[in-house]
Amino acid sequence: MKTQSLHKRESTLAQSKRQLEILSNGIFQNGELPTFKSKISETNQFPLKAKKLEILQINIGYMCNQVCEHCHVDAGPDRQEIMTKETMQQCLYVIKNTGAHTLDLTGGAPEMNPNFRWFIEEAAKAGIKDFIVRSNLTIIRANKKYYDLPEFFKKHNVHVVSSMPHWTRGKTDKQRGDGVFDKSIKALQELNAVGYGMPDSNLRLDLVYNPSGAFLPGDQASMEKDFKKALLEDFGIQFHNLFAITNLPISRFLDYLIASENYEDYMYALVEAYNPSAVANVMCTNTLSVSWEGYLFDCDFNQMLELPVSSKIKHISEYNEELLEGRNIVISQHCYGCTAGAGSSCQGTVA
Numbered sequence: 001m002k003t004q005s006l007h008k009r010e011s012t013l014a015q016s017k018r019q020l021e022i023l024s025n026g027i028f029q030n031g032e033l034p035t036f037k038s039k040i041s042e043t044n045q046f047p048l049k050a051k052k053l054e055i056l057q058i059n060i061g062y063m064c065n066q067v068c069e070h071c072h073v074d075a076g077p078d079r080q081e082i083m084t085k086e087t088m089q090q091c092l093y094v095i096k097n098t099g100a101h102t103l104d105l106t107g108g109a110p111e112m113n114p115n116f117r118w119f120i121e122e123a124a125k126a127g128i129k130d131f132i133v134r135s136n137l138t139i140i141r142a143n144k145k146y147y148d149l150p151e152f153f154k155k156h157n158v159h160v161v162s163s164m165p166h167w168t169r170g171k172t173d174k175q176r177g178d179g180v181f182d183k184s185i186k187a188l189q190e191l192n193a194v195g196y197g198m199p200d201s202n203l204r205l206d207l208v209y210n211p212s213g214a215f216l217p218g219d220q221a222s223m224e225k226d227f228k229k230a231l232l233e234d235f236g237i238q239f240h241n242l243f244a245i246t247n248l249p250i251s252r253f254l255d256y257l258i259a260s261e262n263y264e265d266y267m268y269a270l271v272e273a274y275n276p277s278a279v280a281n282v283m284c285t286n287t288l289s290v291s292w293e294g295y296l297f298d299c300d301f302n303q304m305l306e307l308p309v310s311s312k313i314k315h316i317s318e319y320n321e322e323l324l325e326g327r328n329i330v331i332s333q334h335c336y337g338c339t340a341g342a343g344s345s346c347q348g349t350v351a
Ligand code: SF4
Pocket: 064, 065, 066, 067, 068, 070, 071, 072, 073, 074, 075, 076, 107, 108, 109, 136, 163
């Protein structure tokens, strides 16, 4: 059966409150497993504190041309939430007036926001040099209005970070939908053709791997070797780095865990793989996440769980570096996904 967003299915899990109840009750309430707070307290790392802002990660809309099985955003074609130009202008003001060096655009498919290109052009004028766009690849082939995206990315030296769960058609299409693999391969070849991902190129093309089931990712370096070998041999594709990301137990992945009766085993696996040295570098310590409406969160996962920053500053229009720096990060049991094994962030492992 084709995946639909939790919103479209009118699932109770579409409500973040319900997800947080699941993450706080059961095995964590009865003491079978320690809460994340008690775990990080063992090494005196509670409360987790935000450091200086380096990366502004902006979710410019939940609309997507895909409906992947494990999407933590619950994105899909039915989602209408899209950031307005006015909110983008507020983000630009912050970017111009802080030491943040990286603008990280995510979604949904960020390219589907009608002001996506305007935003990048304005941010380039504002002096931002380091842009990340989290592209699902298939958007480049979804409609002819997107066919020139590789050239557009090149013009602004955008760092393209793309999901690619496997180098085989079967595993990729199972997680991301029928036909995704073939379109992704074509898009990667088009990115290579304009210079992205080539060994000496400064046009960065990185891929993101996330497991296709209720298990943790393997070793990032050895997976990168396997991906590089297979994609080069089979399709002549090159890329720079592979980021191995752990699926966090929220949204559609939480729904999958519950439906497949893997939720408790997965939480046990995350807690068993807890690595205290990954805690210091979790991405919320140097990143701020902005929602399509301009509200501020410690990370994209907290945004989806509707856990706002612990500060009197709640919106990008009120941004105040002094008041936000040093704030306590809002945590729950989903945070175990960032500290398992070698740790996990939007840039792959952290430990
Ligand atoms: S491409 Fe990304 S945002 Fe879109 S449904 Fe898949 S995981 Fe979610």
